[in-house]
Amino acid sequence: MQFTTLTVTAERHVATVTLNRPDVRNAFNETVIAELTGAFRALGDTPDVRAIVLAGNGPAFCAGADLNWMKKMAGYSNDENRADALTLAQMLHTIWSCPKPVIARVHGDTYAGGVGLVAACDVAVAAEGVNFCLSEARLGLLPATISPYVIRAMGEQAARRYFITAERFDAAEALRIGFVHATVPAAGLDAKVAELAATLVGNSPNAVRESKRLVQDVAGRAIDKDLLTDTADRIAVIRASEEGREGVRSFLEKRAPAWKPQ
Known part of the structure; x- marks a missing residue:
């Protein structure tokens, strides 16, 4: 596949899918959603790939929805909104149900739908100092399509709090509530992800x-x-x-x- 919003590389049985829209903090739109869906379906069917790393380029891991995409959605009909939301839901399910294990490499701040991307992965490693935020309630919205994965990842009580308060929480809190599996200094993030990927490939x-x-x-x-x-x-x-x-x-x-x- 040819991608305009992602880069995909593979080495020693490990594929890395990198969100590559640093100018908009890797926010997603319909193109990102379609490309992520296609990439994970293809990698899931690639015999030589045994593990997948989901990463981001630039200062943020993923800032959620692209503002221009949100502006466009504001004019959608109810049916168009439903169809659009379903493509996002299907993309998250494609990552969650991918037959290959997926590691989230969270190097920068992660908001709204970006939190859903992390939650859909099997293992999540975050750099110390990274912030997370389920910010939808501030905008009068719901974290609906990401909720099945986020609630499973952080638990009902933590989700109840962060869904309704839209507070930011840092990597240390994400580790405490079980949303991420490890936090490391930013300089050690690649080494930790590589260690986990090598463990998966060895199984x-x-x-x-x-x-x-x-x-x-x-x-x-x-x-x-x-x-x-x-x-x-x-x-x-x-x-x-x-x-x-x-x-x-x-x-x-x-x-x-x-x-x-x-």
Whole structure:
């Protein structure tokens, strides 16, 4: 694919998707949404890619919606607004459901829909001093399309507060409430992201994919007979898979598994 708002690179099984609109703090519009959707669908289907990093170019990670896009939406009909919002919802779901693990590399301030981008990722690492803000209520709006991911990422109580107050919170608070998994000095951000990506690449691609799906499918479900059967079926299937058998063999033979990069 050719992109006008993103750059996409790949090296050693890790693809990096970088928001590349630094002049507007990587705010998104319909083009960014379409390109992110396309990029993650393509990378999810690329066998050589085992992990994806979502990053931003310039001072901010993502400032949410582009002002010119918002001005255009102000004149939309109800049906046009609904269709437009659905494309954003589908883009977030594409990232969240991508079969490859996604790491958010949050180097700069992140507002509104940008918070949703981070929440849709599997692992989030932020530079110390970064600020987050769910600012929609200040504008008379709702963080509706991002809410399924943000609430899962930070929890109901924290979401309740930050949705209604539209307060800024920093990386330390994001770590405290579980919204990000690690904070590091800005100079150490790339090293931490590379460390996490290398860990993912060293694991069984199939097991990583199925583990991601497992969390999504099991979270919030009642622990009942159906769930017990489901989880038993999953482990039975993966034990009999090619990578499952190879993993056990390599462990017993005290050697690296076949999928591990040399």
